[in-house]
Amino acid sequence: MYDGIIQDLIDEFGRLPGIGPKSAQRIAFHILQTQNFDVTRLAELLNDVREKVRFCEVCGNITEQEQCAICRDPRRDETLICVVEEPKDVVAIERTRQFRGLYHVLGGAISPIDGIGPDDLSIPKLMQRLSSGEVKEVILATDPNLEGEATAAYLSRLLTAIEVPVSRLASGLPVGGDLEFADEVTLGRAFEGRRKVE
């Protein structure tokens, strides 16, 4: 619709997730019209991120060094490993300040529809980390959806076979939510997982 490179830029933004053609157009014009918008900085950051950011050789989290900040931290408890799907999940759990162990990022979840099987995830590396025998608990923190549950079930079979204690994050009512608006699966899980009040 536009001439030349401005249309190319709109198309390129439109390829990003969650950005439709209208948003892409708005962004392109914003960049064009905002005098103090630092195009060079965004361009450099894009290149920097591609060049410098990589995955931690131990846990698969993102990092700018060989190992991520969490794996490098000697104060973290090495006998606890929390298994998550994505680096984003590490950030979400770190925000709670409840977990002081290490992570293992699978890089996704088992999803036959998307053609992702166990071999596409970093499961061999997890097994290798567990082979030292020092790990006392593996916490499965994959998403509480179909793919996440399938991945957790698969992993718990593998791990109990090699006698590593496994746990799964609790499902239940979200804190601050309304019981009447909870879906039946969540409410069912909340009943299943009910705890005695002492």
Next chain:
Amino acid sequence: MYDGIIQDLIDEFGRLPGIGPKSAQRIAFHILQTQNFDVTRLAELLNDVREKVRFCEVCGNITEQEQCAICRDPRRDETLICVVEEPKDVVAIERTRQFRGLYHVLGGAISPIDGIGPDDLSIPKLMQRLSSGEVKEVILATDPNLEGEATAAYLSRLLTAIEVPVSRLASGLPVGGDLEFADEVTLGRAFEGRRKVE
């Protein structure tokens, strides 16, 4: 929340219009994780757009040359000028294939709240274009909102003073819409602007 440059990239995307922190995070991870996402191309396009795209010296539309494709086109009717707020509006009108004249892009609309007065728009350039006396009609196609109407009212006073014929785009019911869902102002305008059926 993240380490170093990945957070910088998230922040930078978060500065774009219509992108919140969650979307910015999703985009940054998409760029990081999609192997075939061409970061260099996006980075180059950003620089190219900043360097090469400028505003047409005649009408203010965007172009990669001194004059835009419309101003350079000898088949366009030079006696008709359609005044719009933004380059995006030119594209929208071109899409209708109804208008064969030239454009004049103001670069915004009068908006005292945002501190934009007539002096911040390319109104002097418009008056200069009209001074040749060749223009037979100026069509005011600013947005049908408060700022656009104010700008149209201001311009129509200026233009009638120098005896240039002025028109304003019709307001009324959108084609394909439902009468019952039209707001009262639009419906009022549709009544005001009703046309005799012959």
